[in-house]
Amino acid sequence: MNYPNGKKPSQQLKKVGSSRTSFSNRGMTLEEDINETNLFYLHSNKAIIHKKPTPVQIVKVDYPKRSAAVIKEGYFKQASTTDYNGIYRERYIDFEAKETKNKTSFPLANIHEHQISHMLSICNHGGICFMIIRFAVHDETFFVPAVKLFPYWESQYNGGKKSIPYNKIKEAGELIPFKYQARVDYLTIIDQLYF
Amino acid sequence: MNYPNGKKPSQQLKKVGSSRTSFSNRGMTLEEDINETNLFYLHSNKAIIHKKPTPVQIVKVDYPKRSAAVIKEGYFKQASTTDYNGIYRERYIDFEAKETKNKTSFPLANIHEHQISHMLSICNHGGICFMIIRFAVHDETFFVPAVKLFPYWESQYNGGKKSIPYNKIKEAGELIPFKYQARVDYLTIIDQLYF
Numbered sequence: 459m460n461y462p463n464g465k466k467p468s469q470q471l472k473k474v475g476s477s478r479t480s481f482s483n484r485g486m487t488l489e490e491d492i493n494e495t496n497l498f499y500l501h502s503n504k505a506i507i508h509k510k511p512t513p514v515q516i517v518k519v520d521y522p523k524r525s526a527a528v529i530k531e532g533y534f535k536q537a538s539t540t541d542y543n544g545i546y547r548e549r550y551i552d553f554e555a556k557e558t559k560n561k562t563s564f565p566l567a568n569i570h571e572h573q574i575s576h577m578l579s580i581c582n583h584g585g586i587c588f589m590i591i592r593f594a595v596h597d598e599t600f601f602v603p604a605v606k607l608f609p610y611w612e613s614q615y616n617g618g619k620k621s622i623p624y625n626k627i628k629e630a631g632e633l634i635p636f637k638y639q640a641r642v643d644y645l646t647i648i649d650q651l652y653f
Numbered sequence: 654m655n656y657p658n659g660k661k662p663s664q665q666l667k668k669v670g671s672s673r674t675s676f677s678n679r680g681m682t683l684e685e686d687i688n689e690t691n692l693f694y695l696h697s698n699k700a701i702i703h704k705k706p707t708p709v710q711i712v713k714v715d716y717p718k719r720s721a722a723v724i725k726e727g728y729f730k731q732a733s734t735t736d737y738n739g740i741y742r743e744r745y746i747d748f749e750a751k752e753t754k755n756k757t758s759f760p761l762a763n764i765h766e767h768q769i770s771h772m773l774s775i776c777n778h779g780g781i782c783f784m785i786i787r788f789a790v791h792d793e794t795f796f797v798p799a800v801k802l803f804p805y806w807e808s809q810y811n812g813g814k815k816s817i818p819y820n821k822i823k824e825a826g827e828l829i830p831f832k833y834q835a836r837v838d839y840l841t842i843i844d845q846l847y848f
Contacts (some may be wrong), residue, residue, distance in 0.1 A: 486718075487780060499795070499810065500774075503774070503777075505698065506771070506778055508734055510706060511705060511706040511707065511730075511732075512709070513706035514711075514724060514727070516707075526728055526729070527728070527729060528726060528727070528728065529709060529726070529727035530725065530726070531724070532709070533723065534724070535706075538703070539703055543738060544738075544745075545745040545775060546778070547779075548778065548779030548780075550739075550740040550743070550745040552740075576701070579693070579701050582698075583701055583741070583742075584740070584742065584743030585701075585743075
């Protein structure tokens with residue numbers, strides 16, 4: 459897999475640090491912000507949304523006496539679904555979150571084919587499915603409904619671009635408000651778009 | 654945590670082998686049967702239900718040149734939710750699966766407090782939440798709605814039993830039919846109970 463900036467996805471989620479001009483995010487990664495938001499939703503009983511654990515292929519495990527089992531050899535597996543799912547207002551919620559340092563576009567190499575298939579199925583089964591895309595340099599986080607992504611995904615195989623321009627994301631998506639307790643308050647967007 | 658037969662939950666899911674009197678399950682574990690069932694549901698576009706990856710605390714990772722990252726030290730974490738979730742007929746589905754070798758009762762030590770809290774929340778938010786419990790010796794697999802479990806869970810703290818008698822599970826639950834392609838065909842029970 460060829461990542462746009464030569465980095466692995468996990469590295470792309472790392473904090474941007476001093477390049478940030480706004481203090482609103484205090485250098486937290488998108489993943490950290492979403493996890494905090496989900497915890498706030500959970501504790502305030504608004505929604506039950508969890509990040510799925512990173513899938514690991516476990517090859518070798520040691521069982522030392524009187525202490526916990528230790529994984530001695532394991533490998534990262536590619537996730538076959540999106541990272542987050544759960545329930546909100548009786549509806550099934552499913553999404554993926556990606557952060558990019560790119561200023562002008564979101565590279566489609568950030569998404570995998572099977573994630574797109576999964577999102578398409580979720581839409582067909584009546585779930586609420588979307589992506590949260592952060593442009594770190596602009597310090598903007600967008601809620602992009604999955605149905606708005608599919609045409610861009612398809613067009614790359616028909617001579618189209620390998621990325622979605624920033625201004626198209628701005629058009630297709632909704633800017634997610636930053637709040638103190640819900641740092642990426644995506645439920646407010648779900649309220650607007652789906653209820 | 655004190656497991657009833659001195660084994661860890663993962664070991665309890667291992668196959669029963671020659672003690673089985675029926676050929677229907679061919680020595681497959683409940684987890685394997687459910688994974689196959691979910692794959693059948695997925696491929697036939699009936700439902701999208703996945704098992705969550707085992708949560709692992711990764712401590713040390715090696716990055717050898719020209720090959721995949723290797724996890725050199727990791728530990729198993731306790732799951733904070735149930736193992737399976739997804740969407741069926743536009744509804745949010747959430748369940749846990751446990752197999753016991755016990756003949757006369759299902760030991761509550763197989764479930765964790767935070768899993769019960771999670772299931773309670775899912776019910777309150779309008780999800781379809783249940784447990785799949787297999788009595789390996791009887792070769793019977795039951796669908797037990799979460800709401801039927803809660804009273805047993807509560808009563809153990811008020812001098813009640815630390816297990817649910819087999820005959821009570823039979824009363825509270827529904828026997829899940831075994832089918833060739835859907836080895837644990839729990840969606841048929843969901844159709845009966847929730848639609």
